[in-house]
Amino acid sequence: MDYFLLYSNCVLVKGAHRATLCDLQKGAVYFIPKPLADLFLEDQAVDLVQLREKTEGDMVLFLMEIIDSLVENQLGFYTNQQEWKRFPALNKEWLFPAHISHCILDTATGRLDYFTESFVEQLSKLCCNFVQLRFFGIPPIEHLENILRLITGSQIKSVEILMPWNTAYESGCTYGKWINDYKKISSLVCWGAPSTCVVKEGARAMGYLLYTSEQINAATHCGIIDQGMFSTNITTYTESLNFNSCLNRKISIDIQGDVKNCPSMKESYGNIGDTTLVEAIGKPGFKKYWNITKDQVSICKDCEFRHVCTDCRAYLEDPGDVYSKPLKCGYDPYICEWAEWSTHPLKQKGINFYGLEKPAF
Amino acid sequence: MIVIHSQQDESTTDDVLDWLYYFGMEQVKRVNGTNPINAKALRINNHTQHSNLFDDAESSAINAYWYRRGHLACEISEPIKLGYSGFVTYFEKEYDHLTKGISQVFKQYRNINSFEDTGTNKLTNLAVAAGVDLLIPDTLVTADVKAIKAFSAIYPRIITKAIGHNRITATIDDNSYINIAVDTAIFDQDKINALPEENNFLPAVFQEYLEKKYELRIFYFHGQVYSMAIFSQLNEATKVDFRKHDTETPNRCVPYQLPEDIEKKLGRFMQHIAMNSGSIDMVVTPSGEHVFLEVNPVGQLQWLSANCNYPIEREIAKFLLHDS
Numbered sequence: 053m054d055y056f057l058l059y060s061n062c063v064l065v066k067g068a069h070r071a072t073l074c075d076l077q078k079g080a081v082y083f084i085p086k087p088l089a090d091l092f093l094e095d096q097a098v099d100l101v102q103l104r105e106k107t108e109g110d111m112v113l114f115l116m117e118i119i120d121s122l123v124e125n126q127l128g129f130y131t132n133q134q135e136w137k138r139f140p141a142l143n144k145e146w147l148f149p150a151h152i153s154h155c156i157l158d159t160a161t162g163r164l165d166y167f168t169e170s171f172v173e174q175l176s177k178l179c180c181n182f183v184q185l186r187f188f189g190i191p192p193i194e195h196l197e198n199i200l201r202l203i204t205g206s207q208i209k210s211v212e213i214l215m216p217w218n219t220a221y222e223s224g225c226t227y228g229k230w231i232n233d234y235k236k237i238s239s240l241v242c243w244g245a246p247s248t249c250v251v252k253e254g255a256r257a258m259g260y261l262l263y264t265s266e267q268i269n270a271a272t273h274c275g276i277i278d279q280g281m282f283s284t285n286i287t288t289y290t291e292s293l294n295f296n297s298c299l300n301r302k303i304s305i306d307i308q309g310d311v312k313n314c315p316s317m318k319e320s321y322g323n324i325g326d327t328t329l330v331e332a333i334g335k336p337g338f339k340k341y342w343n344i345t346k347d348q349v350s351i352c353k354d355c356e357f358r359h360v361c362t363d364c365r366a367y368l369e370d371p372g373d374v375y376s377k378p379l380k381c382g383y384d385p386y387i388c389e390w391a392e393w394s395t396h397p398l399k400q401k402g403i404n405f406y407g408l409e410k411p412a413f
Numbered sequence: 414m415i416v417i418h419s420q421q422d423e424s425t426t427d428d429v430l431d432w433l434y435y436f437g438m439e440q441v442k443r444v445n446g447t448n449p450i451n452a453k454a455l456r457i458n459n460h461t462q463h464s465n466l467f468d469d470a471e472s473s474a475i476n477a478y479w480y481r482r483g484h485l486a487c488e489i490s491e492p493i494k495l496g497y498s499g500f501v502t503y504f505e506k507e508y509d510h511l512t513k514g515i516s517q518v519f520k521q522y523r524n525i526n527s528f529e530d531t532g533t534n535k536l537t538n539l540a541v542a543a544g545v546d547l548l549i550p551d552t553l554v555t556a557d558v559k560a561i562k563a564f565s566a567i568y569p570r571i572i573t574k575a576i577g578h579n580r581i582t583a584t585i586d587d588n589s590y591i592n593i594a595v596d597t598a599i600f601d602q603d604k605i606n607a608l609p610e611e612n613n614f615l616p617a618v619f620q621e622y623l624e625k626k627y628e629l630r631i632f633y634f635h636g637q638v639y640s641m642a643i644f645s646q647l648n649e650a651t652k653v654d655f656r657k658h659d660t661e662t663p664n665r666c667v668p669y670q671l672p673e674d675i676e677k678k679l680g681r682f683m684q685h686i687a688m689n690s691g692s693i694d695m696v697v698t699p700s701g702e703h704v705f706l707e708v709n710p711v712g713q714l715q716w717l718s719a720n721c722n723y724p725i726e727r728e729i730a731k732f733l734l735h736d737s
């Protein structure tokens with residue numbers, strides 16, 4: 053047993069100061085100190101003989117203890133070179149059968165009148181799986197139920213809904229009823245609620261009812277990078293290796309009805325009143341962010357979280373550089389510390405540029 | 414048109430359909446086990462192979478067929494069931510014959526599996542596997558207690574399992590039925606010793622217990638081989654039969670590269686049993702030997718493709734589209 057080999061769905065992601073070991077099967081992230089990370093061959097295995105030869109006294113013990121604990125936690129196993137050949141690295145392809153995977157629809161009024169049978173037909177042609185409805189005004193009950201019925205009868209797999217909390221719906225048990233009646237709701241988030249809480253716990257990422265006291269009343273609330281939003285799985289990992297972690301296969305319609313890659317971006321590819329989704333996607337430039345990977349983004353490329361993190365290209369630290377780090381991320385991979393992004397001195401240029409100075413309520 | 418025979422809510426079928434739609438294919442007919450075939454016609458003559466098994470198309474327009482799972486539903490009417498329960502077996506046998514016939518008809522098309530594959534025989538398969546030089550566990554099929562005792566004396570431990578069917582379903586009365594999974598189990602030596610010799614029971618399979626380094630689940634599909642290693646030894650609950658899943662600590666499942674000669678032998682084995690696709694179970698022993706256990710024509714795929722990021726569903730879709 054002269055090698056330590058990681059299970060191939062536990063991937064090593066090296067950052068500037070340390071590495072993460074992302075367990076894509078079980079969805080957990082572990083930290084690996086840099087001296088150990090640097091010993092990995094092909095990011096897969098550690099040659100234990102070499103470790104003992106090349107490392108100084110105390111360090112050997114320290115590193116061997118970490119490796120022992122990795123074996124104990126079932127992240128890897130001891131093996132020999134012969135057996136290593138039998139355990140190839142994970143296939144890096146992103147396997148996702150959709151021309152559009154996510155669709156965000158924003159409305160200031162509470163109405164999405166273009167959401168008709170023929171609109172759903174357009175989404176289905178694009179194999180769109182996930183829809184997010186962001187209501188910045190209260191949707192009439194009849195109207196939303198009509199939309200939910202259309203979704204129920206379609207190939208759409210899940211819908212996330214954000215809407216303003218209001219007393220009448222609360223006392224009429226409307227929210228709970230929707231969760232019960234429409235099984236494709238992954239989560240219903242009522243913002244501007246009296247408190248922040250999980251009202252109804254879902255199961256397997258479906259059927260959540262959440263209240264938040266935050267005011268999510270405009271698209272400018274999007275783009276926050278937070279550890280709570282990291283997702284550790286093969287789909288996220290392989291997408292982040294090959295494509296942009298937010299904008300790839302995304303389509304949005306902003307509050308004006310403009311079809312965009314992301315509602316917070318300026319570039320519009322036509323209005324939903326006179327353009328089909330397929331036409332918009334076909335226009336030059338629509339996909340220009342799809343291939344910007346974390347490995348190309350400054351600072352992110354040195355970050356150990358880059359393959360479990362999301363991305364944002366709409367709000368950038370340096371608005372003049374498309375490869376700039378997301379503005380709303382407070383993490384510094386060189387010192388491994390999180391800070392509040394909105395008050396950070398280096399972020400003020402970007403904050404002013406996007407007009408995010410005041411809290412938007 | 415592509416015809417897929419499956420069950421409702423069968424997720425691998427859903428995944429393959431997503432790929433088919435993604436590739437722009439819309440002519441797909443999914444037949445679920447719930448579609449009754451009573452009212453359908455299978456027409457056989459010298460001129461046509463037409464039949465109206467599918468309401469919206471003639472079978473001459475079928476380009477590919479995938480048997481994934483399920484039966485074709487056969488509706489035996491209530492009066493027969495209640496009044497002439499003795500005839501039910503006859504009805505079932507007739508329906509079974511028809512289902513097999515339909516299955517044969519579909520084998521003329523480019524196909525993945527057929528309904529007939531579900532009848533594959535685990536015992537003859539072991540013999541065929543041994544015939545192509547795959548290692549198999551020493552196996553005894555008997556109800557003779559003396560033979561079992563003699564067999565158990567050779568090995569430190571033996572296991573027992575059903576010959577062909579892993580599930581018992583039986584109707585008790587109008588309101589109740591039983592459904593028992595017959596899993597592989599270790600047959601303890603003291604239980605064997607305690608067996609009275611004149612015992613009279615159903616023959617079962619007895620096999621030497623193989624120490625495993627890890628188990629392999631292999632998906633074979635028209636010559637392509639996708640293998641996964643399952644580190645079941647890490648969890649007590651799954652040591653004997655990894656299908657008994659421990660949900661708290663799922664077994665580690667990772668891509669595995671079979672030695673070339675084993676891959677070749679598996680290919681020969683599948684050719685011999687005339688099955689173009691199936692899930693094969695093997696174990697790797699502590700000394701590194703690869704031992705064949707069984708093949709299942711309708712095995713779980715998602716488990717394999719999801720853990721190993723294998724493009725299995727996409728490749729199935731491409732095959733059905735004549736694109737591979």
Ligand code: SF4
Pocket residue numbers: 274275276298299314315316317363364365366367
């Ligand atoms: S690019 Fe930023 S603002 Fe746009 S959808 Fe993604 S995270 Fe939100």
Ligand code: SF4
Pocket residue numbers: 277346351352353355356357358361362363377378381382383384385
């Ligand atoms: S620097 Fe921030 S945005 Fe970039 S990968 Fe790390 S956590 Fe994500």
